Amino acid sequence: MSPRSELKDPQREIARFRGRLAFGAGFILLLSLLLAGRFFYVQITEHAHYSTMAENNRITIVPIVPNRGLILDRNGVVLARNYSAYTLEITPAKVHNLSATIAALGRIVEISPRDRALFDKLRDESHAFQSIPIRTHLNEVEVARLAVNLYRFPGVQIKARMFRDYPLGDLAVHAVGYVGRINDSDLKRIAAQGETSNYQGTQYIGKTGIEQSYETQLHGQTGYEEVETNALGRPVRTLSRTPPVSGDNLYLGLDARMQEIADQAFGNNRGALVAIDPHTGGILAFVSRPGYNPNLFVDGIDTADWNALNDSPDHPLEDRVIQGLFPPGSTFKPFMAMAGLELHVITPQFQIHDPGYFQLPGQSHRYRDWKKGGHGIVDVHKAIIVSCDTFFYTLAHMMGIQNIHDFVSKFGFGSRTGIDIEGELPGLLASPAWKWKRFHQPWYPGETVITGIGQGYTLVTPMQLAYAVAMLADNGTAYRPHLVQAIQNGKTDRIRAVVPIVTRDEHFDPAFEALIRDAMIHVNLPGGTAPIAWHGCPYPVAGKTGTAQLIDIGQGQNYNAAKLNARLRDNGVYIAYAPADDPKIAAAAVVQNAGEGGDVAAPIVRKIFDYYLLGKVPPPPPATVKESPHG
Numbered sequence: 028m029s030p031r032s033e034l035k036d037p038q039r040e041i042a043r044f045r046g047r048l049a050f051g052a053g054f055i056l057l058l059s060l061l062l063a064g065r066f067f068y069v070q071i072t073e074h075a076h077y078s079t080m081a082e083n084n085r086i087t088i089v090p091i092v093p094n095r096g097l098i099l100d101r102n103g104v105v106l107a108r109n110y111s112a113y114t115l116e117i118t119p120a121k122v123h124n125l126s127a128t129i130a131a132l133g134r135i136v137e138i139s140p141r142d143r144a145l146f147d148k149l150r151d152e153s154h155a156f157q158s159i160p161i162r163t164h165l166n167e168v169e170v171a172r173l174a175v176n177l178y179r180f181p182g183v184q185i186k187a188r189m190f191r192d193y194p195l196g197d198l199a200v201h202a203v204g205y206v207g208r209i210n211d212s213d214l215k216r217i218a219a220q221g222e223t224s225n226y227q228g229t230q231y232i233g234k235t236g237i238e239q240s241y242e243t244q245l246h247g248q249t250g251y252e253e254v255e256t257n258a259l260g261r262p263v264r265t266l267s268r269t270p271p272v273s274g275d276n277l278y279l280g281l282d283a284r285m286q287e288i289a290d291q292a293f294g295n296n297r298g299a300l301v302a303i304d305p306h307t308g309g310i311l312a313f314v315s316r317p318g319y320n321p322n323l324f325v326d327g328i329d330t331a332d333w334n335a336l337n338d339s340p341d342h343p344l345e346d347r348v349i350q351g352l353f354p355p356g357s358t359f360k361p362f363m364a365m366a367g368l369e370l371h372v373i374t375p376q377f378q379i380h381d382p383g384y385f386q387l388p389g390q391s392h393r394y395r396d397w398k399k400g401g402h403g404i405v406d407v408h409k410a411i412i413v414s415c416d417t418f419f420y421t422l423a424h425m426m427g428i429q430n431i432h433d434f435v436s437k438f439g440f441g442s443r444t445g446i447d448i449e450g451e452l453p454g455l456l457a458s459p460a461w462k463w464k465r466f467h468q469p470w471y472p473g474e475t476v477i478t479g480i481g482q483g484y485t486l487v488t489p490m491q492l493a494y495a496v497a498m499l500a501d502n503g504t505a506y507r508p509h510l511v512q513a514i515q516n517g518k519t520d521r522i523r524a525v526v527p528i529v530t531r532d533e534h535f536d537p538a539f540e541a542l543i544r545d546a547m548i549h550v551n552l553p554g555g556t557a558p559i560a561w562h563g564c565p566y567p568v569a570g571k572t573g574t575a576q577l578i579d580i581g582q583g584q585n586y587n588a589a590k591l592n593a594r595l596r597d598n599g600v601y602i603a604y605a606p607a608d609d610p611k612i613a614a615a616a617v618v619q620n621a622g623e624g625g626d627v628a629a630p631i632v633r634k635i636f637d638y639y640l641l642g643k644v645p646p647p648p649p650a651t652v653k654e655s656p657h658g
Contacts, residue, residue, distance in 0.1 A: 087254045090228035093247030094189065096274030096517055098203055098237055104283040106203050107238065109189050113165040115173060116158040119150060121182030128180055129161065135176055136169045138162055145329045152210055158184065163326050191231060191325050197318030199286050201346040202279070202310075202448070202510055204236020205321035207328075225249050234324065236346075237277060237510060240448045247274035247517050273517035280309035280512040285635050289314045292631040296621045298598075299347035299489040302614040302635055305497035305604060307527040308506025310446075311612060312635055315347040340594075349451040352486040353617050356573030356624065357414045357556075358602045359435075359481030361543050362495060364407050366434035367422045368539040375542055378406045385420035387472055394420050394476050397574075411546035412555050414572060416480050423479025428470055431478060432458040437533050438495040439505065440487055445530060446508040454491050457484035481573060492615035496602040500569070500610035502540060503533035544569050548607050551629075557601070560629035566640060569610075570603030570632070572624035596620040601628035605636050612639050 098107035115136065122128050129146075132138060138161060146161045153159055165173070165185070173185055191206045209217075209232045217226050226232075227249055233239035250271030255264050289300050293316045302312035323332050336344055345351065367373045383401035384393040396402070396416040402409070410418035423431060436442065441456030455461075457478070459470035477483040490508065498505040507528040515522045547569035551561040556572040575598040601624040604613035614635065616628040637643060 089252045089254050091250035091252060091268075091271045092189065092228045093249055093271035093517075094273040095191065095206075095231075096245040096247065096515075097276045098245075099276065099278050100281045100283040100286075101279060101512060102282065102284075103278075105194060106199060106279070106281075106283065108192050108194065110192055111187055111189055112163060113170050114160045114186050114188050115162040115165060116160050116184050116186055117146075118158045118182045118184075123181075128183065132161065132173075132180065132183065135172050136162060136165065141329055144331075145327050148330060149208065149327050152208070158186070160188075160326070163188075163190075188230070193321045195283060196320050196322070198283065198290065199281055199313060200236075200318045200321050201315040201348060202236055202281060202313040203321070204238035204240075204448070205234055205324045206231040206238050207234045207324045208232075231325070235450075236448050237279070241275075241277055241511065244275040244277065244514060248272035275517045276515040277511050278513040278515065278522075279510050280304070280311055281313060281510065282311060282639070285312045285638055286314060288634050288638055289631060290316065290318075292634050293618065296618050296627070297341055297347075298616065298618040298621070298628075299351055300614065300616040300631060300635070301348050301489050301493040302612055302639070303493045303497045303508055305500040305610050305613045306506070308497075308508045308530075309512055309525075309527070310508055310510050311639065312614070313348055313510065315345070315351070317341050317343045319343045346450060347489065347617070349446060349448070349488055349490045351488055351617065352452060352454060353489070353598055353600065353619075354483075354485060354575035354577075355481035355487045355492060356575030356598070356600050357416075357481055358492060358496075358571050358573035358600050358615070358624070359479075359485065360411055360414065360419050361499065361547060361571050362435050362438050362440075363419055363422060363426075363431070363479055364411060364543055364546075365499075365535060365539060366431060367426060368407070368542070369535060370426065370430055370434060372426050372430070373407060373422060375407060375538075378404055379418055379421050381405050381415055381417040383417070385417045385424075385476065387424065387476065392473070394473075408542060408546045408549075411543065411571065412549045414550075414556050419479040420476045423475050423477075424472065426479075428457075428459060428475040428478060431475070432456055437531065438498055439491055439531065440485075440495065442491075444490050444494045444508050446490060447510055451490065452488060454488055455484055455486040482576060489615045489617050492600070492602050492617075493613060496571075496604055496615060497610075497613035498531060498533070499540070499543070500604035500613045502537075503531075503535045504529060505531035544607060547571055547603075551603075556623075557625035557629040560625060560633045564633070564637075566605055566636075567607040568603055568605040568636065569607040570601060570629065572629060573600030573602075574598070574623045575600055577620075594620055597622060599624040599627035601625070601632055603629070603632050603636070605640060612636060 095109055097105060099105055115132065117128065119125060129138065129143065142162055146159060149159050170185060177183060177185065193200070193203065193205065208230055209226070213232050217223055225248060229249065233242040233245065238245065248271060251269045253266040255266055289312055293314070297316055299316070300312060300314040301310065303310055319336055368375065381396060381401035381403060383396045383399055386393055397414065401417060402413055402415045405415045405418045407418070409415065436456055441454055443451045443453045462468055462470050474483055478485055494505060494508060507530045509525055511525055513522050513524045548567055549555050550572065551557050551568050551570050557570055561568055577595050577598065597620070599618040599621050600616070602615045604610045614632050616631050618627040618631070621627040
């Protein structure tokens with residue numbers, strides 16, 4: 028027996044072994060207790076919580092985007108509609124190498140430089156977790172090619188999307204507007220309105236015109252599906268479904284054919300026209316030229332197209348009907364005449380002698396009449412017919428600027444009309460208080476004089492002019508202008524007409540109204556300033572021409588359009604209503620830098636009046652030689 032074995036203590040070894048065994052058993056027991064406690068906590072105490080989480084992993088809530096409501100004209104012609112198409116979309120946050128992925132996809136389907144540029148633009152405007160289209164309007168062959176290869180591209184999907192389409196292109200684009208992709212500012216507005224849940228899955232929203240102002244009605248109610256998914260997240264079956272409610276269809280008062288007639292009548296000229304029903308405020312025509320194709324904005328407009336529109340000197344994106352600010356020129360004179368009569372500054376018998384100019388007392392400066400040598404003896408009736416500047420210079424001086432401002436504002440000048448689309452400007456009806464606030468300068472008598480003929484600081488929109496002449500046509504009553512005539516409920520299909528709203532109700536002396544109406548009728552007859560445009564017209568028309576100067580050519584200088592920059596030439600302006608004895612339509616037209624209102628604006632109004640009242644477009648009236656008044 029070795030000395031080492033003699034030193035072993037079996038009892039001590041056994042004791043150590045038992046201690047280790049006890050410790051191991053205790054440790055195992057402790058772990059078992061901890062595991063049992065955790066099991067109890069998860070399975071019993073937190074059962075409801077984890078059961079819900081498991082159910083959420085198993086069930087996915089999928090929003091069902093509603094069909095957007097249609098926009099139609101008064102005769103049912105579709106101005107805005109929907110169609111379905113397949114898109115190839117990428118969620119950047121789920122893609123490891125975006126450039127390589129796009130390059131690989133480009134070997135399966137064509138991805139043009141424009142597609143890539145638009146994708147990059149939308150990516151900059153979107154969150155990384157949002158799905159962004161790289162190709163839209165895939166055909167069936169392209170869908171098939173992609174479908175068999177999608178397993179290679181995490182974060183890439185083929186989706187069926189509803190797209191907005193404007194089949195008539197730029198026709199009435201400023202009235203109808205367009206939709207575009209929802210951006211951050213749209214999301215903030217949706218959240219502020221408490222509509223976030225209703226826009227789940229929606230990618231487009233109204234940006235301008237009717238599309239924007241009636242977004243709530245057009246959008247509808249989002250539906251939902253509860254979809255059971257497997258461990259890979261793939262749908263297995265639909266558990267329940269809440270169907271979406273389609274948006275309301277909107278019927279406008281516009282007539283697409285009338286829009287087309289007016290568009291063609293403008294030719295290559297810039298300008299605006301608006302026609303209105305004087306007894307309801309319903310808008311019958313709404314033209315702003317030039318226009319643009321709203322379909323460019325639906326998928327997201329690319330940089331080149333945007334720059335072309337935004338940088339164009341013709342400003343096609345501007346809605347000239349409600350945002351174009353123009354001097355009214357001589358179309359302001361009937362309202363000045365009504366002011367002078369109603370305020371008893373003049374009587375119907377009041378006369379002046381017109382030598383061809385007006386002078387303020389004690390001053391040598393002459394304010395010229397458009398007709399050299401003047402019109403001789405002129406009363407208010409003749410002054411409107413021949414557009415006598417000198418008469419209205421005199422009347423403005425007699426009335427004073429404050430009286431002019433306070434009375435003419437009753438026709439809506441200087442205020443928004445309240446039309447049912449956004450972006451309307453109030454124009455400018457100047458006063459001494461306005462000038463002091465704006466320039467810290469006093470008002471001068473000469474500024475009052477030129478205000479009397481619709482020049483100076485006064486600026487109006489075509490919408491305001493149409494609103495004001497419709498008020499004359501309806502004996503002092505004005506209605507809120509509205510484009511939408513009726514709304515068809517997307518759920519019940521019931522159609523509800525828009526109720527006209529009276530916004531102004533003035534009571535003018537019937538004798539004064541008759542006097543001004545008769546003078547405006549004679550404007551369109553031989554001896555007036557617009558006889559050629561209305562030659563042979565079978566119904567009576569009350570109208571007033573205007574020629575608005577954009578620059579001061581200098582006292583004593585003759586106006587020569589050929590020597591001026593084309594964009595500094597006079598605007599032609601015209602207002603009218605018909606039939607004069609039973610008005611059914613009122614209109615205002617501005618043709619920019621094209622000449623006199625009787626020559627360029629009145630013929631456009633004649634064409635839409637003939638269509639609306641007679642159901643046809645008569646041939647152009649024969650050209651005749653006439654004296655060319657500057658009024």
